[in-house]
Amino acid sequence: MSEVDSLKIKSRRIIFAGGGTAGHVEPALAVARGWQEKFPNDCCEFIGTESGLENRLVPQSGFTLKKIDKVVAPRKINLSLLTLPWRLLRAVNQTRQIVEGADLLMVSEAMSLPLLILQPNLNTFPL
Numbered sequence: 001m002s003e004v005d006s007l008k009i010k011s012r013r014i015i016f017a018g019g020g021t022a023g024h025v026e027p028a029l030a031v032a033r034g035w036q037e038k039f040p041n042d043c044c045e046f047i048g049t050e051s052g053l054e055n056r057l058v059p060q061s062g063f064t065l066k067k068i069d070k071v072v073a074p075r076k077i078n079l080s081l082l083t084l085p086w087r088l089l090r091a092v093n094q095t096r097q098i099v100e101g102a103d104l105l106m107v108s109e110a111m112s113l114p115l116l117i118l119q120p121n122l123n124t125f126p127l
Contacts, residue, residue, distance in 0.1 A: 014035055014045070015044075015045050015046070015099060017046070017047040018048075019048040019049065019058075020048075020049070020053065020054070021053060025048075025054045025057050025058065029058070029061050029063070032046075032061075032063055033061070043064075045063065045066060045098075046063055046064065046065045047066050047067075047098055049068060049069070049070035050067055067094075068094040068095055070091075071084070071091045
């Protein structure tokens with residue numbers, strides 16, 4: 001049995017996080033579709049917010065969307081800046097509950113699980 005065949009036997013939970021715009025959601029959906037084709041026993045899920053495009057696009061594509069609070073950092077010093085640490089902590093705790101233990105990077109590291117990060121907005125600058 002090849003390594004690829006042995007991977008197909010195990011059922012894994014693959015979590016995609018991020019969204020807000022089609023430029024983030026569509027590439028993640030494409031990767032999830034490709035993953036499901038190659039590993040049909042795995043379960044692909046998404047983490048997103050109520051207000052992002054993922055709220056519509058992910059369920060339409062047949063994947064589960066687990067929602068967390070959207071946390072926006074204020075661009076100016078104002079009263080909402082005072083609540084930022086608590087709002088951020090709440091979103092991190094919501095994420096922990098979804099991935100059962102920690103935020104994506106921390107749980108990946110702590111459990112020696114692979115973590116794939118896709119950043120479609122990455123800009124490169126010539127040196």
